[in-house]
Amino acid sequence: MSKQALLNGSWLITVRPSLPDARAPQVRGHMRIEADETALRVSGDVYTRRGTVPDTIPPDSEPWYPTFPRSQYSWYFRSSGATFSGDVLTVAVVRHLWDRATSEFVASDTGTLTLSGDPDLSGTLRFGDVTAEVRATRTSTLYRGCRVEVDAMVNRSFPASATVGSGAVATFRSIYATAGWDLRVTTDEISIPDDADLTNAELQTLLTGHQRTATDDSWRLWLLVGSAQGGLFGIMFDDDTFPRQGAAGFADAGLGGSPVIDPAARNRRLNEVPAAFLRTLVHEAGHAFNLFHPKHDVHAPAIGTEIMNQTGDVIGFATVADPYPGNASFFFSEHDRLSLVHAPDPQVRPGWKNFGWGHGGLSSGLPTPVDVAGLAAADDGDEGLLLTVGLPGQAYVGEFLTAEVVLTNTGDRARDVTGLLTLAEGDLVFQRTSPRGELDHVLDIAVGCGPRPMVRLEPGESVTGRAQVFFTNQGVTFEQPGRHTVVARLTVDPLTVVTSAPAVIDIRMPGTDSELDISAKTLSAGVGRALALGDFTHDEGARALLTDLAEIHSGTDTGAASALVMANALARPFTDYRAGTTRAPDPAEADRFLDLALDGRTPLRAVELAVTVASPAEKDAPVVADTLNRLRDGARTIDADVDLDAGFDAAEQVAEDFVRPRAR
Template identity: 40%
Template structure:
């Protein structure tokens, strides 16, 4: 191990933070009352906000300024009148966003646990697993102790006194989600500009006191400022040989642009450890190898720690695929690490800075740094704007895909110079104020808290936007899938884009749910709407193809298992529709209804039981077995006993592909599972045993590992079709057409991004 845990380094041995905990002049001017709305914006008409009606006057000699209040606070709540011997420790993290007097917004996450002292009294110490970065620290807690979240609905400030209306959202620990219980309340506190010292605090800080009434309970409130930022996180970086981690990049300014500065400008403080710089080089990486690399070396923090942390691997590239970054979201802990690829080349395009055209991403520090910041944003549960149901505008901000930023560039203002190194306000507010389960890496699945994914708090109305992307009236988008299915059945959706015009039309060729150009929307029997995506997140260049008049392109999408879990997991009516992002236009399909019913036979019941196994679902979703022995046994049963079904064929394809090559641990230079030609051939034969060439290839392209258009099993299937007498030339040509559609990624986009 080359690195040292960053929070074990003495503060004097590290660079001091650019923002002081206590501003140079923390005392407020003697001003009148300032009033803020639900979105934190300063209101011109105080009477519009209930919190402005407070008659409480400040009672402190040196009131704390709004600038001094801005940052992270360790919050302690004590129910009024509760005996100390019966007390629990009710504490958490509170974030006050008030860097200027134009915006005040407050949020917090509260955890409840047994008292730290045997006599029942709450101890005056920092939480055990707090994250320390220099002299700043961040209260961080065990997920299982999570109790509730609150955010301000409006606030007022006058000479160190803050009063705000809040909404409480109560966490259901059994459901691991926010339940229906929520209530409105209020928080009132005042803060002196006089620093306080405590033996358990690393430096003098500010203290505020007051009361909170939440959920019908009145609390005495005490809080200590812990940092001038809102949240803190550790980042471990591991780097492959002959590649490099780009911590900073020149942007023709006096100071280089640094990774940590981009996040600290948003309010997130990072401690970065470059731990390993000699991961054995490997030119092409498979999904399984990338996942193994991410999961096999977490050295800076013990696995049981509650500290916020992420891992980033700087690798070579995905197997012959223009992928800039990737995140896995198929097993717990979710969102724990991302891979960033050094070797993909930037387009040779007039909108790319001349010195960067055709260069590797890692050889263009500014582009590489932007991608690193973007990929870590996914670890914090941030979406690409085009996929965000809150209608975040597509443009130049950090969470836009590279192709969309290039689309905003020109020869006069080329990429990467055109890129904004700032988060859109929706993303920034989510980073700062969304509840811990939504933002904290390694907790909830990617997408939790967005729209109808989970029942978490919806964002305030000021954080939804109108996206100005007109619908295309020239092309047609169609969905084809079964009218009836049963839980556990493999459902494959044919997504077809057709050009019915008399002129060629360029279209996005990524007809999958891995890259965020295609969105499938599902309305379930209880009317909940979800947008299922692959359990692997890809960030790619936009790939386009030109459709001649009357030509069509079809992609196949499996909906057995996605980042939402099993799609059709209960009986009842479902409705599906799709939207395809074309760059400057959106193409939407008509809605299609699907009825899910209970299994109607013993065979269907057996198939349903196997299909609803999570190991099987994950294997189908990633198109590979990995080293999951339990899933292998079930896939083998499906392949051998259900050869006439799509799920049985899918299991055969996954197993044949898995045994076509070694599963390698690249870091340790060893093979985790040997390839086996005989076993691969055995399952290949099962895949074609009772199916037409078209049916087999349709399933194979739907379950091939995302990004691996050249997966070994695909060409082997074509060879097998050619060798078998029972397939005529027309049948084999149908299968070739399916494979051609699947591999249609002809041109990196130039004009329509």
């Protein structure tokens, strides 16, 4: 092994002023050095605090990864060039300074880090005219670590290992070790009651009710082996105050009978095919570590068969001779590996920044290392397919907003295209440019993964999807006044991405008393999350605000959407697994809120709103069917100038498309 390779791994670093100063804060952090014949990269995260009490250091015999409270985070650094010569490591450093008030990087500067020694390193760190002493102690030959707690529903089990296509035996831990991560998996509860109708909101309370209480600052992830949730294979569902802490894989999901599925796996449950189920769980955990599907990443890594590719894409590369899951690659792409190793702690660590943060410019994290391919190519497309995105031209901050996406076959031959035209199921993503020129990705707050249902489009036919874009992985999506530009990108099959023309939406501040009241209520995080989930869960504050919006502002789409959330929530039970309580359905109240939402609206607009407040991952959300049934029965009082039958056929088509889009 070369001396350079001996630098590889995780290091505890401490930074001290060159001149001793008892009043100086403690500056320490986690440095990662990747050194081999082809690369020499250095990155690190630094935390500062006042006080003289030393940090607790684990025994030297145990590999570990320095972790500190998020509240002490101060800066991140990454090498822009590094050399190792004469036993001296010299690193050109770019430092990004963190603002604790805004939880964003706000400034950057450059400096030089010089280290030497064996086995510990020491040297200097210089920024401008300021030089500090640095000491570094290696803590592991790997780069990062995380504890993974697995809980399972009764009669479902975590796949401890699986024989993969190469013939090797893989485990959850061994797969992450290929990316330099040390994941220590502990199976805890194995008797969570079976529930095939879990909503995303209930998954959140399962997490908070079953995850063990943290006793230190170590990184943690919770994985659920669940029974089923529609046709999803898995989901990263966690989007509360501390997001990205939980994900799930669904044991009862079916693999289907395609000839490119291995004969032994055809029409089997995921739990009966260890390689497929293990891959799903590793993939969902990757989302919790803030990894994107390749087709959604602005750096455009190739779509292939590695871990973060969707199952539908991997199956798309399978053949009868090389069937799924044997054709799957049980390792991470180089782009994802670099993110896992070198991205800043706020981007990667579960429970910190929202999903998607760091996948754009510096405003939303940090760019990928310079030796990775550049931004997505501009020549994506297919001359025989046209994608359009419809948004209102103008809205005010706090107004509930929906988008319509239409894919049309403009060619002269039939095309098989994806049926997943939602922001929650992987194939569709919005790229939004804010008034300040910041680029980010807009997705649903929960990211579900599963097989890709295809739709046959004859020439001239279209397939349509609808989504709420008020509250997404960006929080309140259009909270910043000014002109926003939105481009839709749809992966229509494993090899084709179609991009829409830009849609422009001008966002203004609320003006009237009514608008000001609506904005004040909807900008509450609980209300936003309820509008995205279709349920106020256990948040009584959000329930009260939604009730006000529904009763006072039912004449607006925002008030109607709020009423539909209430109707959806109160039409079904909700189990708070954290508190061990169940909210019983209240059919009379559900009907009252449904009447508020439908009054004065055409059937088409009523159903359009219903399918956007229902979570896309919950195809059986009661609000969609209840809205249609209420319209059919005519059991409501409506304005005289509203024709109950107007657009009813179109409304039924919208409801059908919510469950599974069809060619029209």
